[in-house]
Amino acid sequence: MGVLSGCCESGKEKALSALSVGEGGVVARIEGDGSLKRRILEMGLVPGTQLRVERKAPLNDPVSVWFRGYELSLRVDEADAVIIRPAGCAGCPGGCR
């Protein structure tokens, strides 16, 4: 695990909303609680899910994300709750803290 945690330290987590079009990543966790979090999780954005930002709406909000073979759009403030692992950390158990 040492090597992996090392790689984790090298990058920083960021929110899905901070990714640009075409950029990919792996979900670390979903923040917040309540029905929004549950909905995001049940749509398949769970820890370990690989995704790619497919497009952004003309006014940069919402964003559209490709994962599990389909496309889902989220408002920017909804995408704020989706935390992405830095690249190369796909194997970190429990994501980077």
Place this chain on the structure above:
Amino acid sequence: MGFTVALAGNPNTGKTSIFNALTGSNQHVGNWPGVTVERKEGYFRASGSDVKLVDLPGTYSLGAASLDEEIAADFLLRSRPDLAVVVADASNLERSLYLAVQMLETGTPLVIALNMMDAAAEKGITIDVEKLSALLGVPVVPTVARRKEGIGDLKNTVFSELGSGSARRSSFALPYGERLSPLLEELEACIAEKPELVPGLPFRTAAVKFVEGDPGIRAAAEKAGLARNMEEIVAGKGARVEESLGYDLQTAVIERRWGFVSGVTAEAVSRDLSLKTRLSLSDRIDRVVTSRTLGLPLFFLVAWAVFRLTYMIGDPLVEILESLVEILGERAAGIMGAAGASDILASFVQDGVIGGAGSVVVFFPHIFILFAFIALLEDSGYMARGAFVMDRLMHLMGLHGKSFIPMLMGFGCNVPSIMGTRILESRRDRMITLLILPFMSCSARLPVFVLFSGVFFGDRAGTAVFSLYVLGIVVAVISAKIFGSTLFRGKSSQLVMELPPYHIPSAGMVLRHAWERGWQFLRKAGTFILLAVIGVWALASFPWGVEYGSRESLVGRIGEMLAPLFVPAGFGFWQAAVALFFGFFAKEVVVGTFGALLGGGEAGLAAALPGLFTPLSAYAFLVMTLLYVPCVAVVAAFRRETGSWKWTLFLVAYTTLVGYMGAVIVYQGGRLLGIG
């Protein structure tokens, strides 16, 4: 002996096509008890038994995060159907299976209809049907519902499953992994002490749902006196699990479920990689349709075209219907007169019953055409793109991107647009949109604006009319903001919306959808409108013998009583009150009422109106006409869509108050500024 089978599936998986293919025209549309989500039921027959097929709302999960999901979950638990058919999208199997797995966990026997096999083949996706069936332990039937392929197989499979004993519940247990299992087992043991916790739900699933934070299970545990015990287990063991995983238990449970689904998908699905890299057609369309430069203009163009075409095609049809109703009324009155019926009866039939029925059917063409377009947009996949590009703008008002279409339609007629709010899934978005829609100035208000502006504002008539449209929008936006932060505070609006691949809509589905909506309006809102029109007729005709709607009639007397109320708004005379009263019937009737009351018909109005109004009070009157209670058909449609008299009364009171205040502010403000 009859069986009940539930039909479930994600949106955009062809669930409706499957429903139609199974039941044919043997359908019945109603509502789920207490809510206005549509409930469709149908019947089919084979091997000598009847099957009632209940169409559950299209959902992605049973997580009770939305009203639709709650209904679906509740039906499976409480009504315990003998079997459920889950429609899965073969071209997007993984996501479809999540719902199927959740349903398996509730113990419901399942049959999976693997639909859209053709689309999957196009994408280079091959599914090992037998393997999938073995992995999940349920029958899987490939179908292409749009071409009615596999429907016979599906029916036979359903029957043989039902025949093999309807009491057979699924004993599926999802592997939640070594970290979660000990916790779940402990909770299970706890639940087993009170087996009545949730009747029919496997203990294991109850434990899982508790960990997931399902409010229903939590409440049930509370009631059974188990909640404290279970909380303690979760707090103790659960905290350690959370620590080792790095995220919370809810996430852990849902992650494991997805993990299982991914595993099954990986084993059963193989992809032709040569097709994978090719940019799909959907993608290429989206590059244009959602692009920074063209996205919004294209959407406005589409919305405008829907608006124009609906009224362009609908208006002549409405005119034909109107003249038919008029002829029918005259004929009926003539026949009754000749047969020696009293005047009162003849008038009742002509103006009350036939006139009332006429004011219902005239809405049919617009509703039919609008819903044909809505079905076209939804079915093709464009509606989601429209919501995607518009959401930022609409969200400024606290609304959903999809709210734009009904709001735009409101400028033509509020009635179809009220019905059009069905495209909104969340109750909050829908209620707010419904409440502000009547401020969109419909075409029936235009004749009133044009008449008064022509008489009072001369060259600036156009500006005056335009300003009223803008005022309506401003009031709508302000109202949306107010409702969002008061009545619906805390209920946040969510997008989290799929952008489904584009596909060619089927004409049959589109027409069927349009017909269903139009018919529903006639049936459900029609009675209410008819009764209201008869009520207005009675008020204007009694005491019998007075001139229809004159000062001596009931409505005239009410008008006189109400007139002092309108003094602060500048039109405190009975004719205005009576005209507004008749405006409830249909707003354009305000013009005709003045014509009749002031004598000389509509042509003489230009000379007569300045005797009553100043330009300032005329404008105040127009503001009132714009904003006060929408016509009876809108109120009826609103009642039908909300299913609530309370909200309907609120709408009537709110709009009337806003209209009255608007008129007073304009008149008093104008006087302060020295106008008029």
